Amino acid sequence: MLGRRLGIGPLILPGAVWLALFFLVPLAFIAAVSFGTHDRFGRVLFDALTLDNYRRAFAPTFIPTISRSIYYAGMTTILSIAIGYPVAFWISRYGGRNKALLLILVMLPFWTSYLIRTYAWMIILRDNGVVNSILHGLGITGEPIILLNTDLAVILGMTYGFLPFAILPLFVSIDRLDEALVSAARDLYANGRSAFIHVILPLTMPGIIAASLLTFIPAIGDYVTPDLLGGAQTTTVAKVVQTLFLSGRDWPQGSALGFILMAVTIIGTFAAVRSLRAEVLS
């Protein structure tokens, strides 16, 4: 037992140090700040620790922005899986020799900055942008329809941004799927649809859950996309946190809100991982 402990200790040390330094220390800092107050210059004070920031975070003002963030992240996750699953399936089944190339193509957008790609969406979606020009040119619309700065634009932009994060884990789980099990189902008179529902889908569920986590977690804290593609009606909690930190000069309130957002995410993640484990064990 002792020997095993000594053997594993050095191996997990780098990871533990990394986690402590870049995750736990900043986290502890945010946690500490969230119980503080601030002075007139925006500096954080710790002489009177308080729960006020958390009390205020549950005020009706913050609820709509938190729920809007959850809505955007949820829609993004659903769309990413809905689009990513067929893509991953197709690459796995029909990619043949070109699988690696196709996967590189999925990753290709990462070679350009996310900000530039989001700006490109602004050019596509704006009133005199690509979409409206085509619609107008075809005589479908007279006046431009407002696409940019709407819910639609935010969900579209986030789905575009996070889709590769969904495709990769889906591909891994689909690619590992034993083709013989599908053949067996077909031999037992399952049609394509029920083979998919009763065999393929359950076996690739770990991939779906992993893809959901990898999409939902960054999406709920995403600040750039809602800020650039969204508008006056699409304020998310991430934007509110930014405003509180900067023009509000209120780090404690911003930290409390950020901490709540993180708690929501962590609880969601644990729930998902637990169901994942149950799925794998069953």
Place this chain on the structure above:
Amino acid sequence: MTNDYDGSKVDLERFLVRYLAEERMTRRQLLQRISVVGAAVALAPIIAACATGGASATPATSSAPPTVGPTVGPTVSTVPTATPEPTPLPTPEAELHIWNYADYMGEGVIPSFEKKYKVKVSTDFFDTYEGMYARVTAGQTGYDITFPASTDIPGLVTIGKIQPLDLSLIPNRVNLGAEWANPGYDPGNTHSMPYMWWTTGVAYDTARIKETPTSWTALWDARWSGHIAMLDDQREAFAAALIQLKFSANTVDEAQLDQALTLLKQQHPLVRIYSVEDQTYMAGGDIWIGHAWGSDIYTVQQKKPSVEFYIPEEGSVRGSDAAVILDGAKSPVAANLFINHLLDAHVSAENSNYIGYMGPNEAARQFISKDLLDTPWINPDKAIVAKLQELLDLGLDLDKYSTRWTELKAGI
């Protein structure tokens, strides 16, 4: 006046994006052409230029910050003198690190300083003012010079984040106009030298809006619903409402702020975006009428002449910023010399001509392009200036604005 996504990489990206989107070279060439014309005009009787400059266009003093005391200052001769060199000239350090807004300094300003004093100057850009402010208040930044809003200067002095200037190295301060020579926010200019000042108002696209609005209420006009932009700046947005209600733009009265919030909530469904990218949105076409900073719109006009701007008749907001030397600056001598350089009449005029802002420099006026001097919202006359308020540092009362601003944005 730009958005904030951290990291120096973003500066390059933003430059690229802007370059592609707004064809900045065209603007630059245009501005250069304008400044050449302006200089040619200025070469005509210099005496006349001095006379008109001194007589008419000094910004009025009546809108000076009430809580920091009225602006008082000795009248300084506006006749430009040859720049006197400090004697004996101390040796400046080898490097100088400047932290500024992007596109907020003339292109030749740094090269001419580097050449004169053999100092290597590096400039980084901050993405938002508040991001810069937060880092300055939090600790050392590694920069020598930055440009805070004048209203934040008393606070930064109090908490020791900016160091006193060495006025013996800044003889060009004689060029400052009367209002700026001894401003209420920094009596005696001991810690800061004024850099540029600006106005806030309303920009609109005459291609879309076939009338001539003059009031803040145009931003509340349901006919432009879905095409209205407001500055994503809680103080500016509340000022737009408070001024309509005839309250002070610096009020901390809860009832008055509630009324302003009600007014902003009425506007909220009509608003397409809250953003500080006023140049981008007024040039883009989605926004027909927007809350904006005058100098930014002057720049937009070079590219898109259909955009107009006005200072609302009810009154509006003005602001200014100043060059300061940060606490812990490693190159204080070079920094003082650079601030002196900024106050040189030619350098200050080059800045104004390039970025479209008026500076505090009376001696520079004769070298500023006529086009800029004739733009009423860049160089407003005294009657207009009297209707402009500065947004003051409200200290902890800022929370009263933040809370309401969050409520407005949440859309409840």
